[in-house]
Amino acid sequence: MRGLMQDWPLLCHRILEHAATIHGTQEVVTRSVEGPIHRTNYAEIHKRALKISQRLDRDGIKLGDRVATIAWNTWRHLEAWYGIMGIGAICHTVNPRLFPDQIAWIINHAEDRVVMTDITFVPILEKIADRLPSVERYIVFTDKAHMPQTTLKNAVAYEDWIAEADGDFKWKTFDENTAAAMCYTSGTTGDPKGVLYSHRSNVLHALMANTGDSLGAGAGDTMLPVVPLFHANSWGIAFSAPSMGTKLVLPGAKLDGASVFELLETEKVTHTAGVPTVWLMLLNHMAANKVKLPHLRMVVCGGSAMPRSMIKAFVDMGVATRHAWGMTEMSPIGTLAALKPPFTELTGEARLDILQTQGYPPFGVQMKITDDAGKELPWDGKTFGRLKVAGPAVSKAYFRVDASILDQDGFFDTGDVATIDPYGYMRITDRSKDVIKSGGEWISSIDLENLAVGHPAVAEAAVIGVHHPKWDERPLLIVQLKQGQQATREDILKYMDGKIAKWWMPDDIQFVDAIPHTATGKILKTALRDQFKTYSFPNAAA
Ligand code: AMP
Numbered sequence: 001m002r003g004l005m006q007d008w009p010l011l012c013h014r015i016l017e018h019a020a021t022i023h024g025t026q027e028v029v030t031r032s033v034e035g036p037i038h039r040t041n042y043a044e045i046h047k048r049a050l051k052i053s054q055r056l057d058r059d060g061i062k063l064g065d066r067v068a069t070i071a072w073n074t075w076r077h078l079e080a081w082y083g084i085m086g087i088g089a090i091c092h093t094v095n096p097r098l099f100p101d102q103i104a105w106i107i108n109h110a111e112d113r114v115v116m117t118d119i120t121f122v123p124i125l126e127k128i129a130d131r132l133p134s135v136e137r138y139i140v141f142t143d144k145a146h147m148p149q150t151t152l153k154n155a156v157a158y159e160d161w162i163a164e165a166d167g168d169f170k171w172k173t174f175d176e177n178t179a180a181a182m183c184y185t186s187g188t189t190g191d192p193k194g195v196l197y198s199h200r201s202n203v204l205h206a207l208m209a210n211t212g213d214s215l216g217a218g219a220g221d222t223m224l225p226v227v228p229l230f231h232a233n234s235w236g237i238a239f240s241a242p243s244m245g246t247k248l249v250l251p252g253a254k255l256d257g258a259s260v261f262e263l264l265e266t267e268k269v270t271h272t273a274g275v276p277t278v279w280l281m282l283l284n285h286m287a288a289n290k291v292k293l294p295h296l297r298m299v300v301c302g303g304s305a306m307p308r309s310m311i312k313a314f315v316d317m318g319v320a321t322r323h324a325w326g327m328t329e330m331s332p333i334g335t336l337a338a339l340k341p342p343f344t345e346l347t348g349e350a351r352l353d354i355l356q357t358q359g360y361p362p363f364g365v366q367m368k369i370t371d372d373a374g375k376e377l378p379w380d381g382k383t384f385g386r387l388k389v390a391g392p393a394v395s396k397a398y399f400r401v402d403a404s405i406l407d408q409d410g411f412f413d414t415g416d417v418a419t420i421d422p423y424g425y426m427r428i429t430d431r432s433k434d435v436i437k438s439g440g441e442w443i444s445s446i447d448l449e450n451l452a453v454g455h456p457a458v459a460e461a462a463v464i465g466v467h468h469p470k471w472d473e474r475p476l477l478i479v480q481l482k483q484g485q486q487a488t489r490e491d492i493l494k495y496m497d498g499k500i501a502k503w504w505m506p507d508d509i510q511f512v513d514a515i516p517h518t519a520t521g522k523i524l525k526t527a528l529r530d531q532f533k534t535y536s537f538p539n540a541a542a
Helices: 012-022 042-058 075-085 100-110 119-131 158-163 199-209 232-244 257-266 276-289 308-316 348-355 445-452 489-496 525-531
Strands: 027-031 037-041 066-070 090-093 114-117 137-140 179-185 193-198 222-225 247-250 271-274 298-301 320-326 333-336 366-370 385-390 412-420 426-431 436-438 441-443 458-468 472-481 508-511
Touching (some): 012 042, 012 232, 027 075, 037 042, 066 075, 066 119, 075 090, 075 247, 100 119, 100 179, 100 193, 119 137, 179 232, 193 199, 199 333, 222 257, 232 247, 232 320, 257 276, 276 298, 308 320, 308 348, 426 445, 436 458, 441 445, 445 458, 445 472, 445 489, 458 525
Parallel strands (some): 027 247, 066 090, 114 137, 222 271, 271 298, 472 508
Antiparallel strands (some): 366 385, 385 412, 412 426, 436 441, 458 472
């Protein structure tokens, strides 16, 4: 027997309809790419998103067609998301930080028909445009006054383009499993892989993000997503915030500490979300200028491990942290480190111990850890295993790759290695390819990195496994010092000594001017392995 409830498909554009109806005057504030602060609200964004749909429809964009966006977090980019999805086209977010060749590969693989972009990225696109046969036109997120001279095919200023529509248009209704958006993962090996979100997965994921123990915001709050709309589905914030009527503050192209601080302060932001490097820049700015953020209540941090010293810095200023783990394939939320019983009353170091874990999953994400043979491992907080996940917002296959990516129980192997404790708190110890195998035992590079950045002179630290004749692999710690600070190999080793098992101690430290990063802000370990490929430990002959 079937239930007698309405067929009400979970469609992304219904979120914006709700925001416009119930939270219409709630503000969306942007530091525009052109410079000035721009203010609008959900009712206006809804009206303009309808114009985008109408205009795309007139240009012949149909259900299932791909429309790319290569753009910063701005109100225009947000309305474009909804305008594209509202006609059943697929909003393909492209990361502008990728190499131009990768951008070309991705656009060609997706066969994008239209590219919407910011003035910032016009020169990059001009260099690759003759290799993008599927693209029929380029729409530049600006007005006539700021429109650059360009050779891009059929280029038009966005404001001129939507001015040709009156907005008298109705969004379509279709099956909730229809594709809504896509985002390629920037894998360090092989070709990028297209993750294809559905309307249903995005709406369910927004609901997962909406709880107090998840992103933690509500209608009375203000959220500043530093996490870009072009990375990992913007952690669901582009759906979650309007679904709750949370005020949005969008940082545009300026993501440095001073600019992010200024917006957090002037817009009285209560919640913000981004990767650790962004928070490092913010904390440095705040310390150097001795400034405070009295309205800020929650910093959501993910994408890479949030160092304990960073968590402590925020907690000490009265700001809660929410360390989150996830991945593009998971829409992306996997786990979040909220404090639940019996840990809610913890204080001091014991509280930091829990806040530093990657957290536990919201309803809608299942996880398990297994050995290499697929056998499930215990949740004892100690046993490391391959982390596998399942849920309605987790990928089952990649775009145009004819193969399932799930095990026989329907779980996706995240490529991460983790422990899970009896309360469901998960701790990432490594990417499976980064784990250091020393004498048959595993050493967590992330734990060592977290510890090393706690040293006051260390700006960033990376640990790689280097061949050792006796132990197979041993950890090499690579350190970038803070500007103007000094520390020797011995100082840092002394700082680490006693805080971890003796056999986890790095065998050596090498100092570099800059630690390389991927297009999504993660430490680029392949480049470091390359850089140190001829390195051998001083004790290697032992
Ligand atoms: P992406 O798909 O680009 O978001 O990358 C996902 C990967 O980033 C995960 O599989 C993890 O390896 C890593 N990652 C994300 N969040 C965290 C975190 N909080 N701690 C450690 N690694 C993380």
